Amino acid sequence: MMNSSTLAFRKTNFMYKQIAAILSLLFTSISFAQNRLTPEMLWQLGRVSGLGISNDGKYVVYSVGIPNAIENKTSRKSYIIPVEGGQPIPISKPDSFLADKNISPDGLYQLTNKEVKIKKVSGSDYYPELSKSNVYIYDNLMYRHWDTWEDGNFDHVFFMPTGFPEKAKDIMPDQPYDCPQKPFGGDEDYVWNPDSKHIVYVTKQKYGIDYAISTNTDIFSYDIEKGTTKNLTEGMKGYDLNPLYNKKGDLAWLSMKRDGYEADKQDLVVSNGISTINLTGQRDDINVEGFKWSDDDKTLFFWAPINGTQQLFSVNYPGNTKMLPVIRQITKGDFDITGIIGQTRDNLIVSRTDMNHAAEIYSVEINTGNMKQLTHVNDAAYTSIGACKTERRFVKTTDGKQMLVWVIYPPDFDPHKKYPTLLYCQGGPQSALTQFYSFRWNFQLMASQGYIVVAPNRRGMPGHGTKWNEQISKDHGGQAIKDYLSAIDALAKEPFVDKGRLGCIGASYGGYSVFMLAGVHNKRFKTFISHDGIFDMRSMYGTTEEMWFVDWDWGGNYWDKKNVAAQKSYSQFNPVNYVDKWNTPILIVQGGKDYRVPIEQGQGAFQAAQLRGIKSKFIYLPDENHWVLSAQNALVWQHEFYKWLEETLK
Numbered sequence: 001m002m003n004s005s006t007l008a009f010r011k012t013n014f015m016y017k018q019i020a021a022i023l024s025l026l027f028t029s030i031s032f033a034q035n036r037l038t039p040e041m042l043w044q045l046g047r048v049s050g051l052g053i054s055n056d057g058k059y060v061v062y063s064v065g066i067p068n069a070i071e072n073k074t075s076r077k078s079y080i081i082p083v084e085g086g087q088p089i090p091i092s093k094p095d096s097f098l099a100d101k102n103i104s105p106d107g108l109y110q111l112t113n114k115e116v117k118i119k120k121v122s123g124s125d126y127y128p129e130l131s132k133s134n135v136y137i138y139d140n141l142m143y144r145h146w147d148t149w150e151d152g153n154f155d156h157v158f159f160m161p162t163g164f165p166e167k168a169k170d171i172m173p174d175q176p177y178d179c180p181q182k183p184f185g186g187d188e189d190y191v192w193n194p195d196s197k198h199i200v201y202v203t204k205q206k207y208g209i210d211y212a213i214s215t216n217t218d219i220f221s222y223d224i225e226k227g228t229t230k231n232l233t234e235g236m237k238g239y240d241l242n243p244l245y246n247k248k249g250d251l252a253w254l255s256m257k258r259d260g261y262e263a264d265k266q267d268l269v270v271s272n273g274i275s276t277i278n279l280t281g282q283r284d285d286i287n288v289e290g291f292k293w294s295d296d297d298k299t300l301f302f303w304a305p306i307n308g309t310q311q312l313f314s315v316n317y318p319g320n321t322k323m324l325p326v327i328r329q330i331t332k333g334d335f336d337i338t339g340i341i342g343q344t345r346d347n348l349i350v351s352r353t354d355m356n357h358a359a360e361i362y363s364v365e366i367n368t369g370n371m372k373q374l375t376h377v378n379d380a381a382y383t384s385i386g387a388c389k390t391e392r393r394f395v396k397t398t399d400g401k402q403m404l405v406w407v408i409y410p411p412d413f414d415p416h417k418k419y420p421t422l423l424y425c426q427g428g429p430q431s432a433l434t435q436f437y438s439f440r441w442n443f444q445l446m447a448s449q450g451y452i453v454v455a456p457n458r459r460g461m462p463g464h465g466t467k468w469n470e471q472i473s474k475d476h477g478g479q480a481i482k483d484y485l486s487a488i489d490a491l492a493k494e495p496f497v498d499k500g501r502l503g504c505i506g507a508s509y510g511g512y513s514v515f516m517l518a519g520v521h522n523k524r525f526k527t528f529i530s531h532d533g534i535f536d537m538r539s540m541y542g543t544t545e546e547m548w549f550v551d552w553d554w555g556g557n558y559w560d561k562k563n564v565a566a567q568k569s570y571s572q573f574n575p576v577n578y579v580d581k582w583n584t585p586i587l588i589v590q591g592g593k594d595y596r597v598p599i600e601q602g603q604g605a606f607q608a609a610q611l612r613g614i615k616s617k618f619i620y621l622p623d624e625n626h627w628v629l630s631a632q633n634a635l636v637w638q639h640e641f642y643k644w645l646e647e648t649l650k
Helices: 004-011 013-031 443-448 466-470 479-492 509-520 537-543 547-554 564-571 575-581 599-611 631-648
Strands: 047-053 059-068 073-082 089-091 109-117 153-161 190-192 198-203 218-223 229-231 240-245 251-255 267-271 276-278 290-293 299-306 309-316 327-329 336-344 347-354 357-365 371-373 390-396 402-408 419-425 452-456 497-507 527-531 586-591 616-621
Touching: 047 336, 047 347, 047 357, 059 336, 109 190, 153 198, 190 240, 198 240, 218 240, 240 290, 251 290, 267 299, 290 336, 299 336, 336 357, 390 479, 402 443, 402 479, 419 443, 419 479, 419 509, 443 452, 452 479, 479 497, 479 509, 497 509, 509 527, 509 575, 527 631, 537 547, 537 564, 537 575, 537 599, 547 564, 575 599, 586 599, 586 631, 599 616, 616 631
Parallel strands: 309 336, 419 452, 419 497, 497 527, 527 586, 586 616
Antiparallel strands: 047 059, 059 073, 073 089, 109 153, 190 198, 198 218, 218 229, 240 251, 251 267, 267 276, 290 299, 299 309, 309 327, 336 347, 347 357, 357 371, 390 402, 402 452
């Protein structure tokens, strides 16, 4: 709780000067730099994360990550700022300003999670006398996940009397299941029921092959007095995630219907213990990313992609009444709402980005959608960086649809000049292409190097209706690839696009798209860059970890000759089958700890290009997974990225 001693420092001017000095130091090296964004400038921007609203409701609590490329790490500082705006105040213990969700409402118990050894895996597990052996022994699938090899440990939830960790009790004893969910789950995977008698948590009660082929996570309730567990989502076959109670005891969560389909429409569901209602099922174009209960427990606020952006919505919760849920879009504009931090009376505190600005915290009037910027961590930097115009275009596809295409122009764009142009291929494959701000695939950075960027909302992207999103499944190399070509062909007609200097870039499914386009582009492109892309679908099927993805999106395995959809994927949509048509320089990037798209994909593509005599380069990042996370690795990546473009788009 915030008390008088905590607030006393507000009266001292030197604290305000301290924060001003910190921000000044943060941007000294970039405030007088050239006005076009560079990789070094990008990696000096503060990374703002909202932590919550203070217990007294007066402050937004947030942190700022400050990357240090020299030391190859990121430091973090915490602040509070009045909810109505004002000067930020540095704090040392942000948790002291926030309620601890892991303390039971009655204050008697607390939750935590830790790893528990359940399965034997290592050589020394089986042969204790051979303690120096370095051996892994597996008899089932899911032996590695994302960037980590399975070691027999599983994350479990524990509860204990508050302040007595020695009395912690495992609520999942001897179960080879994880909570939090791997690889990305956190303490949002478990919550207290407001009655303080039940712990609600998410897990997938499957192991080995069963785990690898299923997305069926469930929400369970553990009775701390009886020691019994109940499945609250029994019969719901897809992902069920992010349980969150209101004060009345109504439970909301995110739910998908179909097992094995990781990109199914994600809806917002609420149960009061008597009835369960899908609040967003009536909207075909709504795919909920995250949500928060209103302070009065009558409404849920959520954010979702819509028409190339992410916006803020509200929906009423009817409870046991005969009222119907009504969805209302609160915000509109070419920006992304990336999270809800909290509510302060008639305003929501949110995180917001656009293609020219990293995340900052804003206040939103719930009734009007009017927004006010609260944090200004990167304002000083952006005053010296030229903004890039972003433009909506609509392109007619080969099947007669209208496709949204984002076009990003260099600073000081001159329509009378000709510019090299990059076709950006989004990953996912079912991920939204919105006004996001990436610290790697950064459109502002690309455009600031003198390139026009063409970013199509091709088939497979949420925010344009379920049919549009689902059409990519079992058709990875079909209409989506045609959509890419439609987009670049339409822009290439513009007089300011240099048709002799077109490039194609992308990662993950975007990397697959690059490999695929390299064989079918018919000399449109002068260069390619593929990062962690799928090159050989047969090899990928044999080495990737989450089998539900390849089974659903490709139609199944490659040895079932009677499976028409799968056979089409492994033949017609398999980039390796088009290598004989490759004729264009290609840069290939591969993470060594990427177990989603494993290393042989990048190796195979590079080897094929080299043996065919095609100008090519291979960038291997042994310590990176599907992403590039360390500052110095990212800077090398970006310099090699732009050096390659400079060499091949002359």
